[in-house]
Amino acid sequence: MFEGGCHCGRIRFEVETEARVLLECDCSMCSKKGNLHLIVEAEQFRLLRGQGSLSEYHFGTGVAKHLFCSHCGIHPYYVPRSHPEGFSVNFRCLDNYQELRAEFTIEPFAGSRWEENIHSIR
DSSP: OEEEEOSSSSOEEEEOOOOOEEEEEOSHHHHHHTOOEEEEEGGGEEEEEOGGGEEEEOOTTSOSEEEEETTTOOOOEEEOSSOTTEEEEEGGGBTTHHHHGGGOEEEEEOGGGHHHHGGGTO
């Protein structure tokens, strides 16, 4: 079980997963956010507080729900286009992510060519 949240602490969540693979996407959104994706199923994620502090951004197909704290602007998790039934947790928003880093492998994902590459992470 891991806990995390945004910078100001208004948004807090927990995630339970055995997965130890992070995806580093090179699309315009993820590269600008510095997101390292920890993809989990919906039942593995629980928002502890902050629903009212979340803002949502859509672009492109509008399928992904890019969520961010309306107070500090941090993107701690979102509903990805690749897994609309689950969540992508921003690994860097987990408490003590620096200490956890050694337990995870980072794999590149060419999200800049999403349609060509999505089959590689399903």
